[in-house]
Structure formats: C-alpha cells, structure tokens
Amino acid sequence: MTALTSIRDLTVTYRRDGTAVAALKNIGLDVVTGERLAVIGESGSGKSTLALAIAGLLPAASRIDGRIEWPGLGRAPLGGRDIGFVFQDPSASLDPVMPIGKQIAEVARTHLGLTWPQAYAKAKNLLERVRLPDPDSALLAFPHQLSGGQKQRVAIAAAIAAGPKLLIADEATSALDTIVQAEIVALIRRLVAEDGMTLLFISHDIALAAELAERIAVFRHGQLVELGATARIVDAPAQPYTRALLDAHIGLDAEPLLNRSGLAT
C-alpha cells in the first residue's frame, strides 16, 4: 500500500482583515493509492481547506506550512489531469454561458488530446455514466436550465473526464436524491476498482460517507481528531466528538423533532 499523497505537518493560515486564521493545524495524513477516504467534521473544521491544499488550489493570500508529497505519482500532480475536483457549490465548477457538453468535452480534449468529435462522444458517455436523463439534449443545455442535482452530476462528469488519479468530491452529492446518490456511489466504486482511481470524499452526510468509504477521517477546529476504518469509526468511535457527530445524524428511524400535539392541523 503506497501513499498516493503524503501530508506532513500541514498548517494552513488564512489572512482576514489583517488577522491570521489557522484553518488547518499540523495535519499528518496519507491518502493510500486506490482507497476511498471520507472526511467528516463540523462546518468550519477545515475540510474544504484540506481538499484545496491537496489540489494546489488555495487562494494566494493563504500561508501553507508543512509538506504535501506524491510518492504514488513520483512527481508533482497536474491539476485537472491528475486531480478531478468537484466543488462544494456546483455552480462554482460550471461556466454559466457555455453549453455543458462543450464544458465537459473541453476537459477531455485538453487533457486527453482528443479531437472535438471524440471529446463530444466522450462527454455524452460521461453524462450517461452519471445517469443524466436525455444526454443528447443535456449536451446542449446551459447550467441554468438544469435542476440542482443535474448540475451536480455534470460537475462530477467534468471532474472525471480526464481520468484523474485522485477524485476530490467536496460535498458533491448533497443536492442529489437517494437513488442518484446510490448510482453515483456505485459509479465512484467502479472508477476506483477498475480505473485505479483514489477518492477523497467530503460530506456532511455521515451515513453516505460510511457507505462509500473504507476509512474515515474526522476533523474539528482544523485538527485531525480521529482516523480509522469505517466500521471502527461508526461502531466504536474513540473520540467523544465523533460520537456526538454520529448521534446528531437524523436517520430514517430518528425520533421526530416535531411535537405533534403542539401543532394544530
């Protein structure tokens, strides 16, 4: 098991109105080649910052200390080619004035050296793989003509278009219904199993993270509080914070919050 990427003593500091905010503090973490690793933790805990740091996409005004190495690659990664990134906000990944077929084809053309017709055929195939209904008409659609979940699937298609070594999905399925979510999970599993892809999956949905990932990393206040095999984290968390996160999950068997007697209907 080699590490695709090896993170050592990573500290990331943002500057805000002249003050420095440490968003990540002394993180040490290996992302193993071919694994599915989930990152969970409360809002503001540093999950997106970690993802951006790995992808080399942090804003210029941030300060990065520590090392991010790529033993599994043997060289520095090329953004877009080696790393596919699905951003937390799907509209952030999509150009509002370009038909979506062209946006996906462009990724395939640039990084895989395909001709435009080949790249369009690839784009259509990708839209089928993310289960977008009616891919022919979707190729010609603009982002505003798609529903929230449809946009999110387009963003996933664009992120995997170049066959990346590492797929980073930051809250990439929060706008998807459970059926499409399950299909995307199956697609990601196939990409990992068949194409040797590695997955870094960030989600507020702990049940979904548990279903998809082999290991889970728990973040809080910019620190890695716990890392382990999914079953161990879910069934026997070592940290009280992890326990609290699990308890806050509202599952299908949760006690209703609604006090029915208090409401007249």
Add this chain to the structure above:
Amino acid sequence: MSLLAVSNLTKRYRRGGKSIAAVDDVSFHIDPGETLALAGPSGSGKSTIARLVLRLVEPDAGRIEFEGDDFLALRAAALRARRARLQMVFQDPLAAFNPRATVARVLDDPLRIHGIASRSERPRRIAALLERVGLAAELASRAIHEISGGQRQRVAIARAVATKPTLIVLDEAVSALDVSVRGQILELLLDLQRQERIAYLFISHDLGVVRAVAHRVILLDAGQIAESGDARAVIDAPRSAIGKALVAAAPRLHGTRR
C-alpha cells in the same frame, strides 16, 4: 380555510429543442402552521413548484390561492405587499445576499421596504431578530462573507421571519449544513412554527429529515404527484414505486437496511 391552495399547476420548459413538463397538473394545499414536505428524484419539479408558488416564474396553467386570494392575479403593489407574508430560504444563502453587505443591512432591508419598523426602531428590531435565531448581537456589523455557512443560514431565516410571514418556502435550506447546525436550525424552525403558526413548504432530499420535521409529504416523480400523506406513514411504508426506490436507496449509518 387553507393558507395555500394550488390547483392543476403546470409548467413546461423547452430545452435542446424538446418541451418538458417540469410540473404537470399538480394540486395540493397547506394549512396555517403546517409543514408540507416535497421530496422526489432530482428533476422531478420540486424547485419549479417553489418558484411558481413564489411567483418567480409564471405557470402555463393552474391556479394558486394564497390567504384566500387569487395569487396569480395580483399585480405590482398588491403582489409586493403580499410577498412580505410569503418568504423563502434557499440552499446557498451566499448566492441570495450581497456578500459584502453587513448582517444588519440584510435584516434592515425587509423592515424598511415593507414599512415594518421606523428608522429609529429598526436597530432594536434587528437585535431582536438576531436573538430569535440564536446569533450574537455583535454579528450585526460583520459582512456576510465573514460568517460561517451555518450562521449565514440563520441570517437567511431571520430575514425571512422579519416580515412576519405566514408561509416560508425552504428549498434544500438545510442540505449543505453539518449535522449539528442542521439539528439546531430545524429546532429553530419548529420553535418559530409553534410560536407564530408559520407554515413551511419544505423541500429536501433527506428523507430522515423530512420524516422528523414534516406533517405531510408529497412525493413527486417527473412533475406529477406519485404519492402523498402523513410524512412518517409514507416514509416508513411507501406505496409508490418511486417512494419505495427512494427509501430503499437511502444510506443507513449502520448498514441495517430494512
């Protein structure tokens, strides 16, 4: 009398040379103080219904009655006045606000525009609104981009309740929040509902959340109502094919699929 009564609502869109019925002959009602959830697969028409109810888009056919009036017939001034009573909170509050505006400014606007409080009274109202949604008063002077996602969603709710609405449309309003903040915001919404009898049209993919907060649920499929009823009854034992598929596909924390 229903607070909101929607009958035979239809909205078609053209896309890539084809016409699709995003919403196809949908009827439902919401009572005062009630939470009606809309769930269903991606593209089934949930957000389109939200936009139609808010009159952000106009239907091709159908009727919407709000507080007893023909809502689609309201024009300009009458519509503006009525909008104070029909508010919305969407998934991404950052997209709904000017990120450089301060929290105080975001809350001042509705109070001023709808003439709810005089200039001298407004700072006190804003402080009270922040307190209602559990935010510290000193947050008022911060810019929207300087607060966290969960805090922003609270500001969006404070803005929505500022005008004393009878109905709030929430489209995936808690989907992007972490579990602890999500729980707090759901509790807040239920408190407001108990105190002021606000009704919610609650759109969410999260069936666990729908089951926990909604009185009734409508499951949509391809623009049509596939199934509706008591939220717990429907989600615990769905009858429609789409309901069964949605529930079966929901992830379980301990892998115990029923």
